[in-house]
Amino acid sequence: MNDVAAPQAVRVAADYKSATKPIWCPGCGDFTVLSSITKALAIVQVPPHEVAVVSGIGCSSRIPAYTTCYGFHGVHGRALAAGTGLKVARPDLTVLVTGGDGDGYSIGGNHFMHACRRNVDLTYIVMDNHVYGMTKGQASPTTEPDWDNKLSPGGTGIRSFHPLVIALAAGASFVARASSGDPNGTADIIAKGIRHPGFAFIEILSPCVTFRPEQRAWKTLVHPAPVEPTDDPARAARRIMTDDGFNIGVLYAGERKAYAAPRGQSLRAVADFEAEFAT
Amino acid sequence: MSAPVAPRTLEVFMAMAYAMEREAVERYTEFADAMEVHNNREVAAMFRTMANYESKHAEQIMAEMGWKEPPPPPVSGFAWPSHEAPETTPIDEVHYLMQPWHALQLALGAEQRAEIFFGALAQATTSESVRRAALELQAEEHEHVELVRAWLEKVPVPDGDWANDPDPPRDDD
Numbered sequence: 548m549n550d551v552a553a554p555q556a557v558r559v560a561a562d563y564k565s566a567t568k569p570i571w572c573p574g575c576g577d578f579t580v581l582s583s584i585t586k587a588l589a590i591v592q593v594p595p596h597e598v599a600v601v602s603g604i605g606c607s608s609r610i611p612a613y614t615t616c617y618g619f620h621g622v623h624g625r626a627l628a629a630g631t632g633l634k635v636a637r638p639d640l641t642v643l644v645t646g647g648d649g650d651g652y653s654i655g656g657n658h659f660m661h662a663c664r665r666n667v668d669l670t671y672i673v674m675d676n677h678v679y680g681m682t683k684g685q686a687s688p689t690t691e692p693d694w695d696n697k698l699s700p701g702g703t704g705i706r707s708f709h710p711l712v713i714a715l716a717a718g719a720s721f722v723a724r725a726s727s728g729d730p731n732g733t734a735d736i737i738a739k740g741i742r743h744p745g746f747a748f749i750e751i752l753s754p755c756v757t758f759r760p761e762q763r764a765w766k767t768l769v770h771p772a773p774v775e776p777t778d779d780p781a782r783a784a785r786r787i788m789t790d791d792g793f794n795i796g797v798l799y800a801g802e803r804k805a806y807a808a809p810r811g812q813s814l815r816a817v818a819d820f821e822a823e824f825a826t
Numbered sequence: 827m828s829a830p831v832a833p834r835t836l837e838v839f840m841a842m843a844y845a846m847e848r849e850a851v852e853r854y855t856e857f858a859d860a861m862e863v864h865n866n867r868e869v870a871a872m873f874r875t876m877a878n879y880e881s882k883h884a885e886q887i888m889a890e891m892g893w894k895e896p897p898p899p900p901v902s903g904f905a906w907p908s909h910e911a912p913e914t915t916p917i918d919e920v921h922y923l924m925q926p927w928h929a930l931q932l933a934l935g936a937e938q939r940a941e942i943f944f945g946a947l948a949q950a951t952t953s954e955s956v957r958r959a960a961l962e963l964q965a966e967e968h969e970h971v972e973l974v975r976a977w978l979e980k981v982p983v984p985d986g987d988w989a990n991d992p993d994p995p996r997d998d999d
Contacts, residue, residue: 572995573860573920582852684996728916729909756918757995763918766909 560585563595565615572680576727576753576762577607580674583725583751584643585614586734591641591741598641601630603650606681607674607753610645624654627662627671634669635808641741642669649679652688652708659710663717663746668805670740670747673710674727676755676762684758696758710750711787715780715799720745722783722799727753728766732795739797745805752793765793772796832951839947839956840887841897843963846911846943847884848896850936851877853914857929864922872929880913883966907946912939923989926981934974941967 563585571577588598598616602608604623611618617640621629630644644662651659651673662671677694679685686699688708695702714722721743725733733751740747752769754762772790776797777783783799833839854877861870888896906912915932941964948960 568859568863570863571860573857573864573866573922573924574918576917578856578860579917582856726909728918731906732909754918766916766918769909 558589558592558594560589563588563598563614563616565613567612569609569613571606571609572755572757574756575606576676576751576755577610577674579727579730580607580672580733580751580753581610581613583727583730583733583737584610584645584672586731587737587741588616590734590738593641593741597639598643599630599633599637601633601642601644602626603646603655604681605647605650605679606755607645607647608650616643624650624656625658626650627655627658630669630671631662631665631667634667635806638668638807643741644669644671646673647680647687648673648675648677648689648708648710649687652710656688656708660713660717663714663719663748665806666718666720666746666803668744668746668807670737670743670749672737672740672749672751674751674753675710676753676759677707678755678758680755680758709788711748711798712784714748715784715787718746718803719748719799720801720803720805721747721797722787723747723749723797724772724795725749725751726765726769726793726795727751728769729795732771736795736797739800743800745801745803768793769795772798776800778802832947832953833956834951834953836953836955836959837891837897839951839953839959840891843944843959844884844887844897845899846913846940847880847887849911850880850913850915851884853910853917854880856917857915857920860920861922861924866922866924868926869924869929872926876929876933907943912943913937921989923991925984925988927978927984930974930978930981934971934978937967937970937974941971 569578595615600611600614600616601619601621602611603621603626608620611620619629626644626646630642634642675689677687677689679687684696684698686694686703691707692704693702711722711724721740723736723740725736736749740749752765754765756763770793772794776799778801780801787798833842854873858870858873858877861873913936915936919932944960944964944967948957948964951957951960
């Protein structure tokens with residue numbers, strides 16, 4: 548018996564990218580987020596068949612099809628529910644949940660809070676463009692109250708949702724902000740999120756060049772967070788509440804133990820469920 | 827653009843140059859794919875051509891260095907003068923109705939940034955071998971600038987209303 552392991556080929560970002568061409572608008576920030584995800588997976592060197600990318604509905608939720616990983620393009624706002632179930636049932640998998648601000652903070656807002664609270668070991672990547680792009684430009688939870696357009700004349704007048712603070716308050720153990728204009732830096736942050744043992748929330752500022760062309764300026768506004776990540780949630784909350792919204796980096800990395808299914812519970816086979824519910 | 831950090835060895839410098847070319851290949855490929863999906867085939871073909879050129883430059887670096895395998899990508903924390911490599915056009919600078927002239931303008935900007943970058947590195951480095959290589963690459967990028975300029979002479983300048991879409995995605999356009 549030969550006990551010398553064959554050398555394993557190093558995986559590169561292209562190994563995680565499928566042949567399906569994205570149908571996003573040319574110029575969309577989601578292109579570089581896709582690239583950052585594949586680069587992050589190459590940094591972590593996890594095989595594609597051990598990764599599941601789960602999404603909801605929206606432009607950014609198309610991402611699973613553009614990777615060579617297992618994918619699940621789910622129901623609007625329910626990506627975290629599906630991703631949580633998958634991770635609990637298959638803790639051996641690396642689970643990435645992806646989506647946009649409307650999917651994650653509005654339709655899926657409740658799932659977002661409870662996923663943070665549960666602290667299941669998965670990585671939630673939100674491509675935030677402050678607008679519902681797929682449905683032609685309605686205001687989303689993160690839209691500025693004074694964003695004036697034909698669909699919300701004079702702006703909605705409604706205070707914007709602050710996802711990072713909500714995530715922190717709800718119990719996420721890793722909170723970061725990234726920018727699609729900095730794909731290499733974003734890849735590093737995603738890799739850190741994947742390696743973090745717990746719920747890692749990564750908010751990526753990803754401009755919608757069609758409905759929010761002014762967001763092209765974001766790439767000139769973002770800057771590295773001037774301080775190291777903290778494990779003190781109170782300090783992190785103060786920083787996040789008072790920053791300019793363009794601090795990039797890991798802003799909080801706590802040590803709360805990730806949720807795992809209690810030992811002793813055996814997983815039931817699909818046939819068992821069928822017997823119970825489908826007969 | 828902040829001042830570049832000069833690599834101390836030729837190997838590291840050429841790995842950096844290689845990474846720059848590969849990032850340009852990746853971006854031009856993304857642009858070509860996006861344009862194909864949006865049925866802008868002329869510009870898609872142009873971006874595909876640019877990706878091929880950059881790919882050849884990367885292969886040239888491999889050959890010059892005698893590398894059998896691509897060098898590892900720059901380590902985490904490696905900083906280009908900006909968020910992306912100088913020869914990489916920012917993702918948001920394309921438009922689905924753009925014309926070959928626009929694509930060439932983007933290529934021109936990329937080559938000019940690369941030329942400036944290598945020139946700055948040549949000045950900043952304390953290594954003679956890095957300085958020589960940087961000057962060589964700067965001269966190559968200058969040649970590319972001139973080639974793109976010559977190419978630009980051959981394509982029509984777009985009309986002022988090139989971005990007008992009779993069926994725009996935004997209803998307030």
